[in-house]
Amino acid sequence: MNPNTRSVIEAAFTASHEGRLHFGEVVERLLGVQVESYHVDYRAGRATYYLADDSTLDLGFERPGEAIARDFDDNAMRAAIAGAQQGRVMYPEFKLLSQRAGCVGYTVWIAGRRVTYSGRRGESHVECFPQR
Secondary structure, three states: OOHHHHHHHHHHHHHHHOOOOOHHHHHHHHHHOOEEEEEEEOOOOEEEEEEOOOOEEEEEOOOOOOOOOOOOOHHHHHHHHHHHHOOOOOHHHHHHHHHHOOEEEEEEEOOOOEEEEEEOOOOEEEEEOOOO
């Protein structure tokens, strides 16, 4: 992975975790350096980015301060997503809301324009990117 690509990914990761970038802005930046997808694992405190050339970048973050809910609440997950899409919820709050909804992690399929949110027993919610 070239240094510019790594720098763009790390900057988007940091800005998102600090609540300075909306999801759409993160996706645009990652798309610009050919990130096809990324996976966030709340329990492990890891985000892994997958590029078109099959290279990867693994970044760590602080694990949740409170336990992730045992049950996956699809309605609560949808509400957290809607808040983020409307610009009312930035990533730090989204992480908390999605963990309270029982989400243990998610995969953003940039190339497929969708996100798959997962619960601890294999439950999932798939959300397509909003229309441009």
